[in-house]
Amino acid sequence: MESPKPVRILTVCTGNICRSPVAERLLQAGLDQVLPGGFEVRSAGTRAMVGYPIQPLSADIVNMYGGTDKGFAARQLTPKILRDTDIVLTMTSKHRGEVLQLDASLLKRTFTIREFARMLEALEERDAGASAAGDPAGAGSGPAAEPASGASNGKAPDAGTLWRGLPARLAAVRHLALAADSADNEVVDPYKRSPEVYRQMEDELAPAILTILRYARLNTPT
Secondary structure: OOOOOOEEEEEEEOOOOOHHHHHHHHHHHHHHHHOOOOEEEEEEEOOOOOOOOOOHHHHHHHHHOOOOOOOOOOOEOOHHHHHOOOEEEEOOHHHHHHHHHHOHHHHHHEEEHHHHHHHHHHHHHHHHHHHHOOOOOOOOOOHHHOOOOOOOOOOOOOHHHHHHOHHHHHHOOHHHOOOOOHHHHOOOOOOOOOHHHHHHHHHHHHHHHHHHHHHHHHHOOO
8 A cells, every 4th residue: 555645834034944844853753753754844045045954052952851963954945845745834934925925725724933823722622622612513632533634534634735735724713823923923133143042043943843743643444
């Protein structure tokens, strides 16, 4: 039997050497633990420093959280890369706009990474509330209770079906996950800046990554 097609996630920043590689490598490491071979996480830059490795301080963050910076080379974001992507996670709202300039069809599948994490939390809260209320139409907090995303035979969806259907489900809770401040959607660019700015990047990015990985652990069929 042919292996299921992995869920393809793309992280995007500017140079593709500081922020998006951290997100790429840590999401890949965490998702590999959830479902080996089930996810393919890559990154690209809107003005990439093509061929460059991850910046040393970003590499330190990746390694500290259990990922690897080995074998990385920055690449330029292109329409071809986007065509092969299921979910796009950008580091800023500006990057999201640049993605959509290249491929407007990705409107409902492109998020800032911090926005995406908040929406996952809102979705879990909504589903938990529906489950507690005994709502038979509620999506539930687990994959077996997601009829909208599952197969027509009523079986629980596989990982690909669940994750590719996730953007449509998140649209229903977007209003519940609006940022109190627009800055709450952004991850600071630390390139050529002090170690303190790299720590700020980590403080903004790491919680979103951990939220995504927690959602994956709790909801992805294995």
